[in-house]
Amino acid sequence: MSNLIKEKFAQEGYVVINNLFSIQEAQAYNEECKRILETKDVGKSGVLVGLSILSPLFKEAAAHPRLVASLKEIIGDHVIFLSDKVVFKNAATDFGSPWHQDYPYWKGSHKYSVWIALDEATPSNGCLRIVPGSHLQGFVSHGAEATDGNGFVNRIRTEDLDSSKIIDLEASQGDAIIFHDLLFHASYPNVSGKDRWALISTYKDGTQEDPEYEWAGAAFSV
Numbered sequence: 398m399s400n401l402i403k404e405k406f407a408q409e410g411y412v413v414i415n416n417l418f419s420i421q422e423a424q425a426y427n428e429e430c431k432r433i434l435e436t437k438d439v440g441k442s443g444v445l446v447g448l449s450i451l452s453p454l455f456k457e458a459a460a461h462p463r464l465v466a467s468l469k470e471i472i473g474d475h476v477i478f479l480s481d482k483v484v485f486k487n488a489a490t491d492f493g494s495p496w497h498q499d500y501p502y503w504k505g506s507h508k509y510s511v512w513i514a515l516d517e518a519t520p521s522n523g524c525l526r527i528v529p530g531s532h533l534q535g536f537v538s539h540g541a542e543a544t545d546g547n548g549f550v551n552r553i554r555t556e557d558l559d560s561s562k563i564i565d566l567e568a569s570q571g572d573a574i575i576f577h578d579l580l581f582h583a584s585y586p587n588v589s590g591k592d593r594w595a596l597i598s599t600y601k602d603g604t605q606e607d608p609e610y611e612w613a614g615a616a617f618s619v
């Protein structure tokens with residue numbers, strides 16, 4: 398099993414782990430996100446970074462034993478949690494996230510993010526979309542316009558995307574998708590009227606050198 402995860406990740410740049418979190422855990426994170434968001438103004442981006450600093454529940458989630466075991470299969474024994482965020486789509490924030498790689502946000506050694514469904518995610522409420530294997534193309538220029546105020550300033554031009562290779566990753570509450578920072582990914586707009594909340598936690602291999610990241614003030618070894 399474990400070699401399969403590692404092999405699939407190397408070839409495809411992602412793995413889906415169904416039911417990594419129980420529905421009860423995902424629901425508790427969902428409610429805690431909503432509680433925190435009530436005290437913050439995140440504009441219309443739908444993104445709030447740094448949950449593990451704001452609530453012990455998210456610090457615990459970042460080091461969840463089942464999650465850490467899966468990460469170790471892919472990254473190795475020295476895994477460091479760097480940062481987390483919630484990305485929500487709802488009636489007020491209904492646009493999809495544009496196509497991008499995460500690498501330009503962090504640079505340095507490669508990072509691994511875990512996208513955790515805090516609601517069921519479908520094409521109509523904004524599930525994740527990816528291009529399997531696109532991480533093998535390396536870093537591509539992010540030259541698309543980003544003037545709509547929806548965040549995500551780094552965007553891949555549509556001509557750099559082979560749309561025939563895109564797949565949708567529908568998810569049930571508690572499912573997790575671990576993906577490489579060079580994987581092309583995006584999400585659909587939410588046209589359903591139903592919320593779609595996702596928790597995204599980012600990790601690195603602790604044996605790799607990196608700059609001191611200002612945004613990783615909550616980093617710890619898991």
Ligand SMILES: O=C(O)CCC(=O)C(=O)O
Binds near residue numbers: 484494499583
């Ligand atoms: O959940 C989403 O809409 C995708 C978010 C995303 O791609 C990111 O934060 O890098």
